[in-house]
Amino acid sequence: MNPILLTPFDVAIAAVLIVLDGVLSLVLRLGLHTQLAWAATRMVIQLVLIGFVLRLVFAIASPPATVAVVLVMVAIAAREVAARPEQRLGRFGNYAVGASAVAIATFLTAILALTTAIRPQPWYDARYAIPLAGIILGSVLNSGSLALDSLLGGVVRERAAIEARLALGASFNRAMRGLIRTSVRRALLPIINQMSAAGVVTLPGIMTGQILAGMDPLEAAKYQILLIFLLSGGSGLAAVAVVYLAAMRLTDDRQRLRIDRLTARTRGSRP
């Protein structure tokens, strides 16, 4: 089962399709050709670079290097989770919440998989640990950002309802319960969609990759099933962690709703 290796020429032929997109944009006046060219260039550079980095990290096979790569990935994902919502928690709260939730969810799920199901020797082998962390991170990022956006937006929108409950003597947890539930549910919808569409609507990426690399389809399916379980676990953990960590920052020792700790992102500015 040797994979069919690609030559740069093979890749260049496929690049013709991007040029075709660009021509379409020009002909239909979509105004997308600059963005297309820029995004395609970025994608190629990023992927080639990460290829080199991974080759290097696999070669030196040192645990600290592996941890460093995973930490950089976690930091980038945390930044995305923090940047998505319209609302900002004070004192870099979005970043703190995003980083803790992403790290907890990713490390727990990845370590569980590496020490039980996949079991490479040693368990922290970079060839397994890094791609695994990466795929979990993608899912964690998705659910974490949805959960944070939903919670922070909801708190602003439903402020009167939450404060009415508090004013009638409800605890902060009780007053927030509905919103917390909605936020976690919204965060889990994508992974549920992904599971129900897997194999019928879409052939998932990992499975496709392994089949292309020469693996038996059934073996590839088993791998994919394991991974999707990991992704749903990671997503659930991330959503719950984000929601509770953010809720904690929205209250104080007297169980008030501290909406004053939220500021709306100024229009047009990207963090």
Next chain:
Amino acid sequence: MAECPPPRLRIIDLHNPLAGPFDLELGAGECLAIAGPSGSGKSLLLRMLADLDPSQGEVFLDGVERRTMSAPAWRRRVVYSAAEPGWWHERVGEHFNGDALRFARAMAPSLGLVPTLLEAPVVQLSTGERQRIALIRALALQPPVLLLDEATGALDEDSTARVEAILRDRLVGGCTIVMVTHSAAQAARLGHRQLRMENRRLVPV
């Protein structure tokens, strides 16, 4: 020396960066009516009293300082009813449970509300109906102190009179009321004392 019972509500140097300081003493069954322009800090005072906004200073309920009890326990006794009440369930009746629902059914007619209103979705209620339901919600807790923010702001004359009759009943029953009102006539009708909020301070009328 005769033992003198502590006042129902005692407020000492209550302030935060936005409003105050406030010093007040109110007895059981006493009604304080607060008037004043919008934005003068009337709602801020009520929110501070209900411990919904952070504040410094001391507030005693029947001689007990609020920090000695949990915030939810305090808010069940010193109940704040906002000018624009919030709703967290679809139907009106879902905002009441058990005894409170029976209380609401019994109280609705005296406020000019048909009891079937409790089955209706909140979005179908008029502003005035919502205000009265919110008042029932607060009264159902039988609180010793009631903080009312424009409780009759959206009501016609008849409904206002009904609400005032209920509040008068409560005052006779010993409930202490701090009410914010734009109506000088209402302040005169219900308030044993009247004060004015100006630039986030309480001043005599």
